[in-house]
Amino acid sequence: MKKINYKGRCEKRKVSKCEEVCRTYSKIQSAFVDVLEKDEEVISFECNVRLRGVADDKYSSDFVIKKADGTTMIRECVWRINLQKPSYAKLLDISRNYWRSKGITNWGLVIEKKEVADEGK
DSSP states (O other), X not given: OEETTOOXXXXXXXXXXXXXXXXXXXXXXXXXXXXXXXXXXXXXXEEEEEOTTSGGGOEEEEEEEEETTSOEEEXXXXXXXXXXXXXXXXXXXXXXXXXXXXXXXXXXXXXXXXXXXXXXX
16 A cells, blocks of 8 residues: 555556556565466456545555456555554555445455575574
């Protein structure tokens, strides 16, 4: 979840399961696009979907995903370190409640892999 007018790094890609140009703003988002492209259960997805009527329309959810069985999933990409920040947790709650109010309960997080330290050291 991020602000609509985010000014950071943006990677633009055309992928088969996304109608528009897919704009990713982090390595997590970019890697997740690759996962969605390979997943046979996913028929299409949208990136950075604006949360209309919430917080003055300033925020967007990272992915709205349509599956072959007709269900919709929402996924927010989060850096592990941000999970401990109360302000970030509040934004995630806003997202989850927004989508729940739309009847979508399959809401979740995509978190980067935790680096595993070399056990031999």
